[in-house]
Amino acid sequence: MDIKRIVAFLAIILIVFTSIGLSSPNLVKNVKLGLDLKGGFEILYVAEPIEAGKPVNKDSLTQTALSLEQRANSLGVTEPEVTTEGTDRIRVKFPGVSNEEEVRKVIKEPAQLTFRGPDGTKEMLGSDFVEGAAKVQFDQTNRPIIAIEVKNKDKFRDVTTRLLGQPLGIYLDEKQLSAPTIQQVLSDGKATITGNFTFDEAKKLADTINLGALPLKLTEKYSQSVGATLGLLSLQETVKAGLIGSVLILLFMLIFYRIPGLVASISIITYAWLLLIVFELVHATLTLPGIAAFILGVGMAVDANIITAERIKEEIRSGKSVLSSLKAGSKHSFRTIMDANITNIICGAVLFYIGNGAIRGFALTNMLSIALSIVTNIFFARLLLVLLIRANVFKKPSYFGVKESEIRAL
Numbered sequence: 001m002d003i004k005r006i007v008a009f010l011a012i013i014l015i016v017f018t019s020i021g022l023s024s025p026n027l028v029k030n031v032k033l034g035l036d037l038k039g040g041f042e043i044l045y046v047a048e049p050i051e052a053g054k055p056v057n058k059d060s061l062t063q064t065a066l067s068l069e070q071r072a073n074s075l076g077v078t079e080p081e082v083t084t085e086g087t088d089r090i091r092v093k094f095p096g097v098s099n100e101e102e103v104r105k106v107i108k109e110p111a112q113l114t115f116r117g118p119d120g121t122k123e124m125l126g127s128d129f130v131e132g133a134a135k136v137q138f139d140q141t142n143r144p145i146i147a148i149e150v151k152n153k154d155k156f157r158d159v160t161t162r163l164l165g166q167p168l169g170i171y172l173d174e175k176q177l178s179a180p181t182i183q184q185v186l187s188d189g190k191a192t193i194t195g196n197f198t199f200d201e202a203k204k205l206a207d208t209i210n211l212g213a214l215p216l217k218l219t220e221k222y223s224q225s226v227g228a229t230l231g232l233l234s235l236q237e238t239v240k241a242g243l244i245g246s247v248l249i250l251l252f253m254l255i256f257y258r259i260p261g262l263v264a265s266i267s268i269i270t271y272a273w274l275l276l277i278v279f280e281l282v283h284a285t286l287t288l289p290g291i292a293a294f295i296l297g298v299g300m301a302v303d304a305n306i307i308t309a310e311r312i313k314e315e316i317r318s319g320k321s322v323l324s325s326l327k328a329g330s331k332h333s334f335r336t337i338m339d340a341n342i343t344n345i346i347c348g349a350v351l352f353y354i355g356n357g358a359i360r361g362f363a364l365t366n367m368l369s370i371a372l373s374i375v376t377n378i379f380f381a382r383l384l385l386v387l388l389i390r391a392n393v394f395k396k397p398s399y400f401g402v403k404e405s406e407i408r409a410l
Contacts, residue, residue, distance in 0.1 A: 005391035009384060013266065020273045027276040034287030034361070035095040037235040041225040042093040043104065044085075045218040056088045056216060059132070063207055064216045065090050067172070072103070081285065090218070095285075100225060113208065115159075116169045123159045123168065126209065128152060134209035136202045139194070144202035146193040148209060153189035160186045172208055238291050245295065246272075249302050257309040259399045263384045264305035264377070271301050271369075271376040278368055289362035297369025300344070304377040308333045309401070316402045323389050325400075330382055337378060341370050 035042060047056055047064060065082045068090065072080035081093040097103055113126030133149040150156045159168070160182050167179040180193045193205070250268065253261035275294065279286065311333040315325035344366065351363035388394055397407060 002391040005387045006393065009387040009391070012384065012387075016266070016270055020269065024273065024276070027273075027280055030280055031276070032283065032285045033095065033235065034285045034290070035093050036288045037238075037286065038095045040093065040095040040097045041100050041104075041223060042091065043220055044222040045090045045092070046221045047088050047090060047216040047218055049216060054131075058084075058087075059210065060216060061088065061090065063210065064218075066207075068092055070172075089221070112173055114171045116171055117163055118166050118169075123163070124150070124155070128155065129209060132210055134206040136199065136206050137192070143194075144197050144199045146197075146202055146206045146209070148191050148193065150189045150191075153187065156189055156191075157185060157187045160184070160191075170205070170209070177205055177208060234288060238288060242291065242295050242298075246298060249298065253302065253305065257306075257313075257401050259388060259394050260305065260309035260312060260385065260401075263381050263388070264302070264309070266384060267305065267376045267381040268298060268301050270380060271372055272298065274372050274376065275369055278372065284364070285361065287361045289359070290365040293362045293365035294369060296366065297373060300341070300370065301373040301377045303340070304337045304373060305381060307337055308378075308381070313400060313402050316397050316400055317406050319407060322395060322397070322400065326385055326389055330385075334378065338374075341374055345370050 047061055049056060061084050065084050069080055069082040072082070072092070072094065081091075081095075083091050085091055094100075094103060114122045115124040115128075117123050128150055130149040130151055133147075135147050136144050137147050139145050163182050164185060165182065167181050169179045170177045178193065178195065180195065197205070246268075250265045253264045253268075255261070257264065272294075275297070278284075284290070308330060312325050312329035315328045316322065320328065348363040348367040348370070352360050352367070355363060394400075397404065
């Protein structure tokens, strides 16, 4: 018996399971739930220009999506998800929202960019500005400034004449973004906005002005509402089913594959823990399809272990030693496992590229789970098996699910 390898094996298990026990409660608590598990609603909008003949380009769609997210945040909606789809669609998800009608009413109104005088009078609108003309430039001291251009030069000259020496507030809806002072009469329709901006602040203001110059009208195309009770019930039933399935899988591995089954159980538990850590790091939102992908990943992880264990059993039946069987079985199973995993990653990448919403969530979870499965259920599991076998404790073929009669028969 090689005590050092036994101690190394036990130390690895102790470290892994202690880490799992200490971190798992917080990991589970911090998982972001999608609206199908938390309750809430989602809306798919089709965007079109308010002014006939204006284009809906990528920039205007992105800026409108940002505006929707800002509105949702101002309403107190927790972690809204706003994504653009295709060339003219925006999907908005509101997990945990109960006042659906109020949010729906406010969220779909076009963002209104206005320029107001000191008394609150609206002097100009976002549509008065040339589309896409607001750009970040730099002055002689290398400070960022914003160059703008209006469509109606005469109107701009009149406004700057009346408000000379006074501030002209820039508002998005009712929020003041900036209040530059008019320092001279501007008759050519062009101006610059100066201030103590960082580049990011100047870029954000320029983007907002461009958004106001290209306002979009949103038409509701599709909506889905999930009650909080239904979402909680879905989560409970899904977790219950997943736990039952996982326990049955682990028992199956232990009964039929003995030592490789024990190692497989350890690596599968480690895999599930690491996947939760990745979810935490990338701030992923867990949905029902995501849980389905998670459970599918467990099944694929079991497949990898079964393929390896069966190849090891075949090698033992052929009369090889346990250590030689491990080396040969691991080598012959590696390519089969990798081919299957790479194929699934390719399928997941295609789904992520062409899909949307829940489909992309399923695809992302599936690809992450496959990557972690390769690390835990091939390399980590092999390390543990090597330590146990080289420790010369489990030498009998029966520890690997092979009967003596099967060896003699060959």
